[in-house]
Amino acid sequence: MTIFDRRTLLQGGTAAAATAALTGPAFLEWSKAWAQAAPWKPEKDAQLSILRWKYFVQAEDDKFVALMEAFTKATGVKITISRESYEDVQPKASVAANTGAGPDLFWGLYSLPHLFPQKCVDMTDVADYLGKKYGGWVDSAVKYGKEGNKWICIPICYTGSLMNYRIAASQKAGFSKFPGKTDEFLEYVKAMKKNNTPGGFALGHASGDGNTWIYWCLWAHGGQHVDKNDKVTINSPETEKALNYAKALFENMVPGTASWNDSSNNKAFLGEEIHWTNNGISIYVAANKDASKKHIAEDMNHAYFPVGPVGKPTELHLMFPILAMTHTKYPQACKALIAFMLEADNFNPWIAAAEGYLSHCLTAYDKNPIWTADPKRTPYRDVAKRSLTAGGLGSNGEKAAAAISDFVVLDMFAAFCTGRDDTKTAMKNAERQLQRIYRS
Amino acid sequence: MTDVAIENAKPAPRAVTAWEQLKVNRNWLALWFMLPAAAFLILFLAYPLGLGVWLSFTDARIGRSGVFIGLENYDWLSDDPVFWLSVFNTLLYTIVASAVKFAVGLYLALLLNENMPFKAIIRAIVLIPFIVPTVLSAIAFWWIYDAQFSIVSWSLRHLGLIDGNINFLGDFWNARWSTIFANIWRGIPFVAITLLAGLQTVSPSLYEAATIDGASRWQIFRHVTFPLLTPIIAVVMTFSVLFTFTDFQLIWVLTRGGPVNATHLMATLSYQRAIIGGHLGEGAAISTAMIPFLLAAILLSWFGLQRRKWQQGESND
Numbered sequence: 001m002t003i004f005d006r007r008t009l010l011q012g013g014t015a016a017a018a019t020a021a022l023t024g025p026a027f028l029e030w031s032k033a034w035a036q037a038a039p040w041k042p043e044k045d046a047q048l049s050i051l052r053w054k055y056f057v058q059a060e061d062d063k064f065v066a067l068m069e070a071f072t073k074a075t076g077v078k079i080t081i082s083r084e085s086y087e088d089v090q091p092k093a094s095v096a097a098n099t100g101a102g103p104d105l106f107w108g109l110y111s112l113p114h115l116f117p118q119k120c121v122d123m124t125d126v127a128d129y130l131g132k133k134y135g136g137w138v139d140s141a142v143k144y145g146k147e148g149n150k151w152i153c154i155p156i157c158y159t160g161s162l163m164n165y166r167i168a169a170s171q172k173a174g175f176s177k178f179p180g181k182t183d184e185f186l187e188y189v190k191a192m193k194k195n196n197t198p199g200g201f202a203l204g205h206a207s208g209d210g211n212t213w214i215y216w217c218l219w220a221h222g223g224q225h226v227d228k229n230d231k232v233t234i235n236s237p238e239t240e241k242a243l244n245y246a247k248a249l250f251e252n253m254v255p256g257t258a259s260w261n262d263s264s265n266n267k268a269f270l271g272e273e274i275h276w277t278n279n280g281i282s283i284y285v286a287a288n289k290d291a292s293k294k295h296i297a298e299d300m301n302h303a304y305f306p307v308g309p310v311g312k313p314t315e316l317h318l319m320f321p322i323l324a325m326t327h328t329k330y331p332q333a334c335k336a337l338i339a340f341m342l343e344a345d346n347f348n349p350w351i352a353a354a355e356g357y358l359s360h361c362l363t364a365y366d367k368n369p370i371w372t373a374d375p376k377r378t379p380y381r382d383v384a385k386r387s388l389t390a391g392g393l394g395s396n397g398e399k400a401a402a403a404i405s406d407f408v409v410l411d412m413f414a415a416f417c418t419g420r421d422d423t424k425t426a427m428k429n430a431e432r433q434l435q436r437i438y439r440s
Numbered sequence: 441m442t443d444v445a446i447e448n449a450k451p452a453p454r455a456v457t458a459w460e461q462l463k464v465n466r467n468w469l470a471l472w473f474m475l476p477a478a479a480f481l482i483l484f485l486a487y488p489l490g491l492g493v494w495l496s497f498t499d500a501r502i503g504r505s506g507v508f509i510g511l512e513n514y515d516w517l518s519d520d521p522v523f524w525l526s527v528f529n530t531l532l533y534t535i536v537a538s539a540v541k542f543a544v545g546l547y548l549a550l551l552l553n554e555n556m557p558f559k560a561i562i563r564a565i566v567l568i569p570f571i572v573p574t575v576l577s578a579i580a581f582w583w584i585y586d587a588q589f590s591i592v593s594w595s596l597r598h599l600g601l602i603d604g605n606i607n608f609l610g611d612f613w614n615a616r617w618s619t620i621f622a623n624i625w626r627g628i629p630f631v632a633i634t635l636l637a638g639l640q641t642v643s644p645s646l647y648e649a650a651t652i653d654g655a656s657r658w659q660i661f662r663h664v665t666f667p668l669l670t671p672i673i674a675v676v677m678t679f680s681v682l683f684t685f686t687d688f689q690l691i692w693v694l695t696r697g698g699p700v701n702a703t704h705l706m707a708t709l710s711y712q713r714a715i716i717g718g719h720l721g722e723g724a725a726i727s728t729a730m731i732p733f734l735l736a737a738i739l740l741s742w743f744g745l746q747r748r749k750w751q752q753g754e755s756n757d
Contacts, residue, residue, distance in 0.1 A: 091715055094502040115718075204609075205696035256587025258699035259609030264587065273588040398501070398718060406717040414700040420612070429521060436516060 030345055031074035035336070039129065042333035047078045050337075051093070052107040053086035053320065056159070056282060060354040067350060071340050077333050086318075087207060090115070090401070096325060104328035105337070110404070111144065111389075111396040113153035113323040120152035121324040121331050123338070127151040130342050135364035140387040144319050144396060153323035154338050157351065157358040160317050160383030161212035163303040164269060164283050165276040166296075169197035178303035182220055185306040186248055192275055193252040199276030200253035200268070202260035203414045205407055208318060209262050213278045213305075214410045215316040217249075218242045219388060220308025225409055225434055226394035232434045234409070235427045241309075243416045243423050250417040258418050270296065278305070281356040281380055302379045304386065317359075317387040359383045399438050408433045493731075495724035502718045513725035522701050523726065526709040530733075532616065533705060534684045537623045541680055542673075544624070545631025550661075552632065553639045563633070570629035578693035581622040585609050585694065609695050612702040619703050622690055627683065631676055638672035639665065678741035682734060706730050 050068075055061035061083075068079045082103070084092060089108035096102030097116040106112065113120045127145060131137050137145065141155040165178055173191035192198055202210040218225070222238035250257070254274050257264075265277040270286060270293055277283075287297035305315050322341075324334035340346060342362065351358050352370045356377040360368070361384040371381035391400035403409065412430035415421040421429065462468050496513055500506030517523040552563055569577065584591055585608035593605040609615045642665060650660045688707040691697065697704035697712060704712075706726055714723020 087716065091502050091718075094504070094718070098504055204698040254588070255604060256607045256610040258611070259585075259587050259607070259615065259695065261696065267586070268588045271588060402717045402719065406712065411700055414698070418610075418612070418700055420700055432520075433522075 027070065027345070028073055031070045031340075034340065034343065034345075035074040038336055038339060039125070040332045040336035040339065042075050042077045042336050043330045046075075046330035046333035047080075048105060048328075048330060048333055048337060049080040049082070049103040050105040050107065051082050051084060051089060051103040053089050053109065054083040056280070057285070057354050057357050060350070060358065063350045063353040067341060067346050070346070071337055074340075075333070075336065077330070077337070079337070087405075093323075096327075100325075100327040102325070102327075104330065104334055105322060105324050107156065107320060107322040110319055110321075111391065111398075111401050113321055114144075114147060114395070114397040115401065117147040117152050117397075119326050120147075121326055121328065121334060123151040123154050123324070123335065124149075126154055126335050126339050129339060130154070130362060133364075134342070134344070134362035135366075136362070138361050138363065138384045138387075140319065140389050141361035141384060143389045144321055153321040154342070155319055155321045155361045155384075156341065157360055158317045158319050158384045158387060159208075159280050159357060160359050160380045161209065161278050161280060161315070162379050162383065163276065163305060164279050164300060165199070165303065166197065167299050167301055169195065169275040173197070178301070179306050180304070182245065182306045182308040186245070186252075189249055189252045189276075197275040198252065198254045199274045200257040200260070200265065201249065201278055202262070202265055203250065203258045203410070203417060204260045204264070205410070206260055206262045206264070207405065207407075208280075209265055209278055210260075210407070210410050211404055212316045212318070214246075214413050215388075215390075215392075216305045216314050217246050217308075217413070218409060219314030219316075219392070220306070220310060221245060222308075222310050224392050225403060225430075226392055226400075226438060228393045230394040230399065230438050232431055232438055234412070234434055235431045239427055240423045243413060243426065246413050247417045258414055269300075272296065281377065284376060285355050285357065301376050304379055304382075313386045314388060315383070315386045316390065317383045319361075319384075319387070319389075320358075356380045394438075402437045403434060406433070406437070408437070492724045493728050495721055496728040498721045500720040500724075502715070502720055506721050509721070513722050514729075516722070517725055517729070522704065523709065523729075525701055526697075526704040526706050526726070527729075529616065529703060530685060530705045530707075530730075533620055533623065533687070534681060537620050537627065537684045538677065538681050540620075540624050541627045541631050541684075542677060545628050545676075546635055546673075548628065548632035549635035549639055550665075552636050563636070566632055567629045569626050570633075574626065574689040575693060577626055578622065578690045581618075581625075581690075582694055585618050609703075610699055612699060615695055615699060615703050619691055619694055622694065623684060623687060626690070627680060630683075631680055634676045635669065635672065638669050642668050674741045674744050678737060681737045685730070685734060685737070 052064070055064070065081065068081060071077060072079055086109050089106060090112055092102070093106040093108055093112055094115055096106070097119040123145075127137070137155070145151050145153055145155050163178060169192065170176075170178065170188070173188065173195050175188050175191070179185040179188045189199070201213045204210060218239065221242035223234070223236060223242045224238075225232065225234045227233050254268065265274065265279055266283050266286070268274040269277055269279070269283050270290075281302070284297055284300060284302070287293040287300065304313060307313055322338055324331060324338070328334055341350075344364070347360070347365065348368050351360060351365065351368060356370060356374075359380050359382075360366075363385075366381055371378050389396050389400075390404055391397070394400065408430050412426045415429070416423055416426040495506075497508055497510060498506035499509050499512070548566060552559070552566065556562070583589065587605060587607060587610055590605060590608060592608075593602070596602045597605070607614055608618045646664050646668075647660060650664050655663070686707050687705060688711065691703055691705055691708045692711070695703045697708045701709075706729065710723045710726035710730075712723075713726060714720050717723075
C-alpha cells in the first residue's frame with residue numbers, strides 16, 4: 001500500500017551489481033544440458049504463469065527474469081511473470097486454489113501452501129533431489145515445506161530480520177560488541193538512550209519489522225501463543241515477562257515507534273535519528289548506494305537478535321515458499337522450473353544479486369561468496385538456520401497466518417507498552433482473539 | 441330503419457385484448473426503458489450488497505465458501521472490544537470531521553461569494569485538496585505526521601517552541617485528531633464549492649430588498665441566505681457524512697488502524713479482518729453493521745428534504 005517502502009528506498013542503484021552471470025552462450029549450453037539431464041521433462045507445448053511477491057531489490061528481479069528466460073530458452077516453456085505486493089499474494093492464491101483457475105505457480109510468504117495443502121502439487125521428489133544435491137534443508141524450511149510426509153512446496157529463500165546498529169554510538173555507550181543476551185540488550189538500549197543515540201522497534205501495524213521482533217521477544221521469554229496441539233497458551237507468566245521486557249525496551253526507544261510501519265525505521269536509521277533497530281539488509285544496501293550516506297554504511301553493522309532466558313535463538317524471519325497448483329496442466333514443467341531455479345549455477349548469482357536481502361534454505365549455499373566478501377552481510381547467511389516458524393509450537397496453517405496478519409500478538413504488546421492495558425487485560429484480549437482464530 | 445342504418449355505420453365494438461392494451465400502456469413501456477438501469481443496479485449494487493449481508497451469516501474464508509452460522513459473527517463482534525472501539529472511532533471521526541467541514545466550508549463559500557480580485561484563481565486553488573488523489577495526499581500527510589521527520593515538529597523545534605518531536609500518530613488521541621484533520625483538509629473543498637454554487641442561485645434582488653428594509657449583515661445571512669441554502673446543505677452534508685463514514689484510504693495509508701487500533705474505522709477493520717486476515721464472514725459482518733448508520737444518515741436527509749420547512753425555510757411543514 002505505501003509507496004515509500006523498502007523497494008523504493010533501494011531503487012537508487014542496485015541494478016548495476018552483478019549482471020554478468022546468467023547470460024552468455026556458455027550459460028545457455030549449461031541450461032540446455034541441464035534440461036536434457038533433469039529428471040523432469042516439461043510437457044509438450046507447456047506454458048507456465050507465475051505470480052510472485054514484488055521484489056525489494058531491482059537487481060534481484062532482473063536476475064529472476066533472466067533465469068526465467070534461460071529456462072524458456074533451454075526447454076521451450078514460455079513463462080509469464082506477474083507480481084503482487086507480498087501481502088496480496090495470499091488472497092490471490094487462495095482464490096486460485098478455490099476456483100481451480102489462475103497462475104500455475106505461486107511464490108508467496110510464510111505458510112501460504114498450508115492454507116490449501118490438498119491443492120498443492122506434491123514436490124517431494126524435487127525437495128529430495130535438491131536436498132541431496134545441496135547439503136540438505138534447514139529445519140525451519142522442512143517445517144514450512146512439509147505437510148505430513150509430503151512436501152507441498154519448495155522453500156526458496158528467507159528475508160532476514162536482524163539487528164542493525166551504529167558501531168561508534170554503541171562503543172560510546174560501552175558496548176564494543178553487540179549484546180548477545182536479552183538482559184545485556186536492555187542495558188544497551190538504556191545506555192544508548194542516555195547517550196542521546198536511541199533506537200527503536202516498530203510497534204505500529206508493521207507486518208514485517210513489527211511481527212518479527214514481537215515474536216522474538218515473546219519466544220525469548222518462553223511465551224507461546226499456542227502449544228503443539230494448537231491450544232491457545234498466550235495467557236501465561238512467560239508472556240507477562242515478555243511484555244514487561246518489551247515495555248522496558250519501549251520506554252528507552254525513540255518516541256513515536258507506536259506509529260511506525262515497515263519503512264519507518266529504514267527512514268529513521270538513514271536519517272540518523274535512530275542508532276539501532278531490526279531490519280533486513282536493506283538499510284545497509286541503501287546506505288552503500290548513496291554517496292551522502294556512505295558514512296552510515298561504514299559505521300553500521302548487523303547482529304543476531306539477543307538470546308533470552310530460554311537459552312536459544314528465537315528469531316522469526318520471512319520465508320518465501322513456491323508452490324504449484326494442482327490445476328496446472330504442466331506439473332512436470334513446474335517441477336523442472338523450481339529445480340532449475342535452485343541449481344547452483346542459477347541460484348548463486350541470483351542471491352548474489354539480492355546483496356544479502358535473500359538468504360538460502362539449502363546449507364550448501366553457505367559457501368556463496370556474498371556472505372563472506374563483506375563480513376557485515378555474514379549474519380544474514382544464517383537466518384534460515386536460526387528461524388522458527390510463524391505457527392510457533394503449533395501448526396503452520398491458516399490459523400497461524402491469520403494470527404500474524406491480524407496483528408493479535410503485536411497489538412497485545414503495543415497495548416501494554418503504550419499503557420492502554422495492563423498485562424492481564426492485554427493478554428486476555430489476545431487470548432480471546434486467538435481462541436476465535438484457533439477454534440476448530 | 442334509422443336504427444338499422446346506425447347499426448351498420450358503427451362497426452361492431454371489438455373486444456380489446458389485454459395485449460393490445462398493454463402495447464399502448466405508457467407504464468408498460470416505461471418498465472422496458474427502466475430495465476437496463478434496473479439490471480445495472482441489481483447486478484452491481486443490490487447483488488454485492490446482498491452477497492455481503494449473506495456472507496456475514498457464514499464463516500466464509502477467502503477462497504472458500506462458508507456454511508451458514510446464523511448470528512455467530514455478530515455475537516462475537518458484540519463483545520469484541522476492538523469492534524466497539526472501531527464504532528466509537530468511526531462516529532467520532534464522522535461527527536467531528538463533518539461538523540468542522542460544514543462550518544469551515546460554509547465560511548469559505550461565503551468568503552468566495554464576495555467580490556474580490558483573482559476570484560476565479562482563488563476558487564480553483566480551493567479545489568486542490570479535492571483534486572489530488574486521496575492516496576497521494578495521505579502520503580503527504582504521512583510525512584507531515586512522521587514521528588521523526590515531521591515538518592511541523594521540525595519547524596516548531598527550530599522556533600524553540602518544543603523540545604522533542606510531536607508524536608502525531610503514535611499517541612492515541614493525537615493519532616485520532618491527526619487523521620480527522622487530514623480528512624477535514626480533504627473534504628472542505630467539496631462542501632465549500634457546492635455551497636458556493638448554492639449561494640450563487642440566491643437572487644440579488646432579495647439582498648437588495650433586505651438591505652432597503654434595513655437588515656444587518658447577520659440578519660441577511662440568517663433570514664435570506666441560510667434558508668435558501670438549506671436544501672443544498674442537506675444534500676451536501678448527506679454526501680459528506682457518507683464519504684467520511686466510509687473513509688478507508690486515509691487511515692490505511694497513515695496508520696493502518698494503529699496505534700493499537702486507536703484509529704481503526706469500521707471500514708478499515710472490516711478490510712483487515714476480511715482480506716488481510718482471511719475471515720470474510722466476520723469482515724462482512726462489520727461492513728453490514730455499517731448499513732444501519734448509513735441508512736439513518738440517508739433517511740434523515742431524505743425526510744428532511746421532503747419537508748417544505750427545510751426546502752423553503754418557512755415555518756409551515
